[in-house]
Amino acid sequence: MNNRLPSTKEMQAFIVTAEKLKFTSAAQVLNVTQGAVSRQIISLEKKLDITLFHRHARGLSLTEKGQHFLPLIKQVLQQMKSAVEQVSTIKPLIKLKAPSCITTWLLPKIMAFQQAYPDITVALTSSIKHDTNFSSESFDAAICYCTEIKDKSLISELLFEEVLTPVCAPSLLSEGKNQLSITAMKNMPWLHSTPQQSDWSLWLADAGSTSLTSKHNQHFATLDVAVSAAKQGFGISIGDVVLASLDVASGALVMPHPLQVKSGKGYYLASSKTSNNLSLPILVSWLLDHTK
Template sequence: MTKSLPPLNWLRSFEAAARHLSFTTAAEEIGLTQSAVSQQIKSLETRLGVQLFIRHARGLALTDAGRRLLPEVDAPLQALSRAMVGMDTRPARNLLTIAASISVAHWKIAPRLTEFRNRFPQTEVRILSAIWPDDFHSTRADVEIRFGSAQQAGPEAEAILPDHLIAVKAPTLEGGVQDLPLIETVGTSAGWQAWSRQIETVPGASIYTDTYGMALHLAAHGNGVALVNAWLARHALETGLVTQAHPASVPSQEGYHLSITSDKWQAAALRESLLH
């Protein structure tokens, strides 16, 4: 039986960390936090059953297994990049291209798309899933929504507010943060540990995911309390899919950032809709 492949983002994190011998530098390159890169590489090591890096106080070193794996991972990643060059040949007239994560597409763009299309019926909309900086560079999108720190997003991007974290749960779920399972989004700088330091001590999380969108989805389906970005959760709160489990919030070093890379008036209209 053919063994399933590990997620592409794990391999991308490994390749960048192996090339730089630094989780921090790799994270800056691919637009994730250092802890997210570290977590993905740990997951890859567990999946493969081998240690890929020797973690020193001042940096990293590849193990023999890591050195063997690097060229095997680098070659297909380079091939994928080459394959994407020149593939997007569709005329751009009346086409609005949006590059964003699945979380943003699901929770922010989809709820507004019908109204936007009713206002501009002649505009075709293409939504591209983008996470890595390379994804954004290759899409030539009219509207880009990136997640990360302000430094990672770049000086041309504007922060989308509110960017603090709030605790949410399904309206039918009885109890609060002290009573219910906690859903943790790994790879971000703030989470339930920050909540314990700043608001009140809570038990450790028991459900883990790697995006706020998935954490919000799990909370909406009654799996527990999720600590998620307030802007991302706004539609779910307004429509009653979730409710706040506690009135407090905690700040976060990462958030969503929006930039418009063209002068299309449709892009400006969508920006206004997303920011308000």
């Protein structure tokens, strides 16, 4: 065997370092020490008998040889991984993280995806956190709730914008009615997903009723718990139109007022640009096609 051929560790270290242009940042992504990354790069440069990086006081930059080598070595790694997947008996795995409030909406889509692509396994983890650090968490993708994703190291796609409206159980409405006036709502318990009551405040501001308050308020840690309480008839919650759609269609919830307000936030499907999971683009494309 040609001893000048780089190892997969050396190739991976070069790719990540070329994208981060700092040994410390590359070490965090690879979950090794800075010295280990530096040694991998030095070993690779010795095998190739070329300099891949210019070393600066505040970071690195690729040499001309390094710039030429980067896309070639990326292609080699992708081909190797594709070859392994084609002959391996182990199903490709996608590790997906999502906020707990979105799981009721997401689960039917994941199950439908599994039926469409039985050879790909999706491992779903729910969390009360609304973001993900791909450097420290071992997920291939995550659904993030935010105004926008500014991190340039990530690829993101908007699944849907958050649109807020009151939701409650049909039992709270008078027989034969499916609507409530804003003033009538003050006589019912208001269910809040945050201590700041921000969702209600935003909706009332757009309704021009900022001074309106409820005599009874109940706070919960997450949106899904507040909406679950609303389904059980404990009061009225502010819910997202898309997330509540299945419960509205089944008759478990109603939207008793026509006003719907955009919060300025949305649910984004994000993944690292350095991800080498060949099945991930299939899931991303499928979710986008089945969300619009």
